[in-house]
Amino acid sequence: MTQQASGNGGGRKELGVAMVGHAFMGAVHSQAWRSVARFFDVPVTPKMAVLTGRDADRTAQAADRMGWESASTDWRAVIARDDIDLVDICTPGDTHAEIAIAALEAGKHVLCEKPLANTVDEAQRMVEAAERARERGVYSMVAFNYRRVPALAFARKLVAEGRLGELRHVRAVYLQDWLADADSPMTWRLRKEQAGSGALGDIGAHIIDATQFVTGQRISGVSGLTETFVRQRPSGEGTEDVTVDDCAIFTARFDSGAVGSFEATRYALGRKNAMRMEINGSRGSLSFDFESMNELWFHDGDEDPETGGFRRIVVTEPTHPYLGAWWPPGHVLGYEHTFTHELADLLTALAAGTAPEPSFADGLRVQRVLSAVEHSAENGSKYIQV
Amino acid sequence: MTQQASGNGGGRKELGVAMVGHAFMGAVHSQAWRSVARFFDVPVTPKMAVLTGRDADRTAQAADRMGWESASTDWRAVIARDDIDLVDICTPGDTHAEIAIAALEAGKHVLCEKPLANTVDEAQRMVEAAERARERGVYSMVAFNYRRVPALAFARKLVAEGRLGELRHVRAVYLQDWLADADSPMTWRLRKEQAGSGALGDIGAHIIDATQFVTGQRISGVSGLTETFVRQRPSGEGTEDVTVDDCAIFTARFDSGAVGSFEATRYALGRKNAMRMEINGSRGSLSFDFESMNELWFHDGDEDPETGGFRRIVVTEPTHPYLGAWWPPGHVLGYEHTFTHELADLLTALAAGTAPEPSFADGLRVQRVLSAVEHSAENGSKYIQV
Amino acid sequence: MTQQASGNGGGRKELGVAMVGHAFMGAVHSQAWRSVARFFDVPVTPKMAVLTGRDADRTAQAADRMGWESASTDWRAVIARDDIDLVDICTPGDTHAEIAIAALEAGKHVLCEKPLANTVDEAQRMVEAAERARERGVYSMVAFNYRRVPALAFARKLVAEGRLGELRHVRAVYLQDWLADADSPMTWRLRKEQAGSGALGDIGAHIIDATQFVTGQRISGVSGLTETFVRQRPSGEGTEDVTVDDCAIFTARFDSGAVGSFEATRYALGRKNAMRMEINGSRGSLSFDFESMNELWFHDGDEDPETGGFRRIVVTEPTHPYLGAWWPPGHVLGYEHTFTHELADLLTALAAGTAPEPSFADGLRVQRVLSAVEHSAENGSKYIQV
């Protein structure tokens, strides 16, 4: 009466995965790799083959804890292995180009954390590698996980269906506060050579991608202003100069004619992860705040004004994006589920032989906006075409 | 350079787990069993040994999908196995007593879904079995998962620290709407012989336990009123009588002198899983709604009235209960995490040889309140001591 | 080119008003009397003839400040005056019956603050006087001002139009906190002989009337529980016994088959004037909180679940009740406007020779519910027919 379970989803094809990096992003990705085939009918089952890191002991411990079959400190050796089909890059931005290009050239699919790279040049080279690989059936994806927040995926659907009409306003902010204390110590995220930029690339990149995703439009130009509030931070015995922006605010135009307002900061005391978006169109409006990620606010302009108003949609109905795989209505999801959704989409695309989204080209597009904001900020906020 | 990961947390003791039932609760528990040792430093590693169900094929498929090593249709055989240390009961309430008592007598720890049983008598027998087992070092726990919502665990801490002072008011509602449509078909949850009661036992049980947990007080008496709005539902070709309550509302007294107001319904159109609690004390107040489960609202009465007000605490700080194991502030959790927390507490208690909470006696206490509400409702709402 | 304005609305009939009492309610009523004809096209213009009070100096000062033409300490003399057409009673409840009955017998219309009286007997006598007067074209009204909150008047309209379908749940609370401090001194509101009851009559009366108004249904029975948290309060040199309830909670049935849950307290620390109401029907739901009085939350059950949700209606559209008289959308109203609306309705009814609402009979109905709650609370919460 007892049957041995197959462990791989009943004969589905396996996909050998190697992950590079095991900090915050590595932990989230691991939970997603462990969970995706448990909830989604993905056509391939991921096999968590190997985790790579810089320190042998810590990587081995992380692999054990996170559920990877083995650990390695040599990512080059790993991407050469025949049993590896996909490389998941969870390291800081200054390493993305080298690893991703090598993996693609080795014929491995690549999932790369955002921002795609620290510079437009690097991102451009990655896109070229991705396009070459694609011709050989090797695919790549950049991990803008906020696209997989069900509320935002549903927002995109509403926009695409014309429920908002012609778009006029986009306002997006990404507010955190973990740098608000001027005495908190220096970190690599405040060094330009490692992080590329400050709040702009770290969290501003998310709202640039997410607004383009939801609206289905591209940002065509920007005018930026950046500021560094705390110019030196404690480091070891002394202090070290902060070489990135502490915040970036910019106005923008979308190619549809909508105008936008953006702000990214890690100094908004009391806001923990307030990735917010509001869109106003000629027929409807939307509002979202990641701190309440299971809610989407929708105003339907076709309603009688007497009964019209912003509706709080609890985005947990079975017909909402990704929700059919989870719990009954009102049994809310969390941050980590966005990564599980991302992998479900990735595995589905790979199995179908289609290019997953967002592509490296999408990542490059974000990079160009980031670069334009910086360039504008350095040039008296003048408007720069993207 | 490549090391083989041990897969069991580096030599930690393993705990063989058998789960009975693989519907909604089975799926949530499975995700928790898979995840708990990945995030919490639990002293024992669960081994997901066997899943049992009624239908061989469906159980085997579920086991495969949910990550159980094997499947079985004979729970009696399973609880006799030496490699099974714990039985996790996820079946409907009318089966709890039989399975739990058998498992305890077989020397297995038991985790049992709520409500503990369908009657006070059954619950009483389960408590007796649990107490006998406990003398032999065999433990039991009832799965009131809302105790492990971080916001509610933190609420309990605030109350225990005296931040609310003397408690005066408790008001709790659990509002769902999946029965609001009078034409939706009959289900086992509307049959008294299977479900025990309607909204009262299904979701009312949660707010009874949760308010007693947060306040640290017991409900000492109740006055109830129940109603069945839709008395017949479509079933097969004809209709079938609904034999349980559609909603239950009751007033209550707590042994501390506080008064309470409770309501459970599945007819609150537009409310998906609104498990809400408000507490007012002489020094402070709290407010919570599960639909926004990462938020706790706290009013500190010691504040200057000029700057006083309910604070929206985003319960994602590393010092909040359970949060140290997860993501940075503002990267919110979901429904399923409450079960992972439950298992972390269970495994920690088992390894320490202490009784996990809530115990079967806690479950019986809830059962007695449910019974008193029913009894009062049948007797002109007269006040019944619990 | 300069014309002298007529000061009375261009020949409209004047209505001579006498007001009794000049404390909180007197101040609010005065602002409403001063404002009503400025904003509403009322067919009669109120003439604020005389203010009566107990102390000559304080009454004269109040009359001056509040805009009354004269002051008096003899209400019996005032109601005998030919130039007085209406008496507005703003004194505590223990004086209502005497003044109202005398005024009605003297042929004056009466507007009386709530609760109508301190006992059912008094209220009954007032209703009889009102009915006798009505035969002579003399009208009366009880001042349940919350009926004139635009959001609640609009809520009633939605219910009456069937937008909520068959009503199932009503839950209403009125939460204040001005007694939460156990050391705050004794007041007349805590003496049964003056106040009649505590939170129950003071604020519970409002939610009883308001729910009956919005639903268009009557409460047919109740089961109550009351508590006095602080049994003695500082008074002069010593202490004095509190002889009324500090809070009242009760369950109820409406004659339509809906069930209700009610709570009135002045111990809900942090809640200032949270008069809240939620209604769930088979087609829709409503939610309201007076602390955000310009908002009504409406869930339309006919919506596609995918885009359904509670809508925050900002009740400031010109088509909303009373709003056509005020400002553009979003330019919100306050507490005092409910009294201006009350007078607009009163003056319109009087000019038309129709009975204004709520009538004294409506006030008596509320009194009977209050009495039933008290009786139930004194008798083990047993269910009492109203």
Added chain:
Amino acid sequence: MTQQASGNGGGRKELGVAMVGHAFMGAVHSQAWRSVARFFDVPVTPKMAVLTGRDADRTAQAADRMGWESASTDWRAVIARDDIDLVDICTPGDTHAEIAIAALEAGKHVLCEKPLANTVDEAQRMVEAAERARERGVYSMVAFNYRRVPALAFARKLVAEGRLGELRHVRAVYLQDWLADADSPMTWRLRKEQAGSGALGDIGAHIIDATQFVTGQRISGVSGLTETFVRQRPSGEGTEDVTVDDCAIFTARFDSGAVGSFEATRYALGRKNAMRMEINGSRGSLSFDFESMNELWFHDGDEDPETGGFRRIVVTEPTHPYLGAWWPPGHVLGYEHTFTHELADLLTALAAGTAPEPSFADGLRVQRVLSAVEHSAENGSKYIQV
């Protein structure tokens, strides 16, 4: 026993007031003039002497309805009258300079609606007239009423007391939607020659003044972007060109080092009067939305992060600005009260012989920001010093 009330506050000095204009602003100002001495202990009592307008009949009717003693169509004659002490200008912006300068030269105090003028030049001339008048004890004030929202006045106090520490972020939007329908007809507000600008001057002026007021800082430079979404509107038989901006968004720097983000639009479908402000400092943060004008959200960064969070302060305590004059806590105020507060401050300043605020110079400062935004928008968003 009956005393004749004096009608002027017991011998207080009277102030003869003339108002110019009787549309929306005239109606609100009138209610404030009627109410101010009823609630505030102002040292002078306003006498509503004369209302002036263009059409004799309509002005007479308005005077009658709004409570003015007489009506006139000749504002020049009115400002020459000896019994007029103050002129209240409620006409469109293109008339402000002429009337205000004439009134000041005639020795009358002036209260002038915002924006102060349609151009910087006009505003400059008004400031010069105001300064000359001031030497003769004749004062002027510009009516930025949002300064008198109690929540914003209290916000200013918190900032001034250092509760927010060093300010870093200011984000302010003013969102309305009454132009969202592209088919709604042309109005004077869309003609540059009458309105000066579109959303920028109409509502953007409010957030410029309000943020400078609350922060106590000045905007030192801006980078702007404006857009006209609907370039032609129905007018009579045909269409007419819209010659103003439909929205304006701009980034800014404050002289304290804070950075700002601003947006004004009348196309934010579903937002009725959402004048919102958020401020983040090194010690605390604030958030406000006029649609919920009685609430101020305050985050105190000195709190333990475990219990920290944005507090919803219901700004109705007797110690809050202006609230002592009104109702008990939780009995909320509305839009019109901001004007009553404005007059209370004006009358108090006049009686004390001190200059009321905001002055014409404050109005000019706002005008210069508006002008800089326009100039920047016309020049590729380049940053312009104010």
